[in-house]
Amino acid sequence: MKKIPVFPPAVMLLLMIFLSPAAGGxxxxxxxxxxxxxxxxxxxxxxxxxxxxxxxxxxxIWYRQLAEQGQxxxxxxxxxMYAMGxxxxxxxxxxxxxxxxxxxxxYPDAQFDLGRLYAVGxxxxxxxxxxxxxxxxxxxxxxxxxxxxxxxxxxxxxPQEMAEARELLMRLQQKSQEGHD
Numbered sequence: 001m002k003k004i005p006v007f008p009p010a011v012m013l014l015l016m017i018f019l020s021p022a023a024g025g026x027x028x029x030x031x032x033x034x035x036x037x038x039x040x041x042x043x044x045x046x047x048x049x050x051x052x053x054x055x056x057x058x059x060x061i062w063y064r065q066l067a068e069q070g071q072x073x074x075x076x077x078x079x080x081m082y083a084m085g086x087x088x089x090x091x092x093x094x095x096x097x098x099x100x101x102x103x104x105x106x107y108p109d110a111q112f113d114l115g116r117l118y119a120v121g122x123x124x125x126x127x128x129x130x131x132x133x134x135x136x137x138x139x140x141x142x143x144x145x146x147x148x149x150x151x152x153x154x155x156x157x158x159p160q161e162m163a164e165a166r167e168l169l170m171r172l173q174q175k176s177q178e179g180h181d
Contacts (some may be wrong), residue, residue: 009106056087075102076110083113092123103134111138112146119153121134132165133172 014050062083066074078100082091102110115134120129132153138146154162 072102072105072107096123108143
């Protein structure tokens, strides 16, 4: 029998507020609507893959191909498919792996969703410092859910955890600036 994790009330509130993935699902444009806007051959593979009606097999093929080519959007959406259990068995470890690849490229949705996984310990070991760092990185890029979540996360952390997170964020920023010089 699968053990159901018990989370502190603050983490449960975070889960309830942000239960849906950052992408909020897939675009609402149907393939037929997209076809009237432009021919199907002009559509990007991601747009085509996102609009396959309830059959995620084609989307998964496109996402996997793009992800394996190192494209952050394909990595993120493949991770999302694993996290949501759409067309693939739900697997938070694989979701975290693909989110991490996209997050390392600065993809804000991936940073946010990977941060959420760290906040609750799904697919990764629970780590509020890592969660805060990732969510803060997404917030710095204007990610709306991350902007709302960052301060809430800070309230859940001990002073030591916040000091560690701030130190790591400062080091990341310095390293990033050195790379741009």
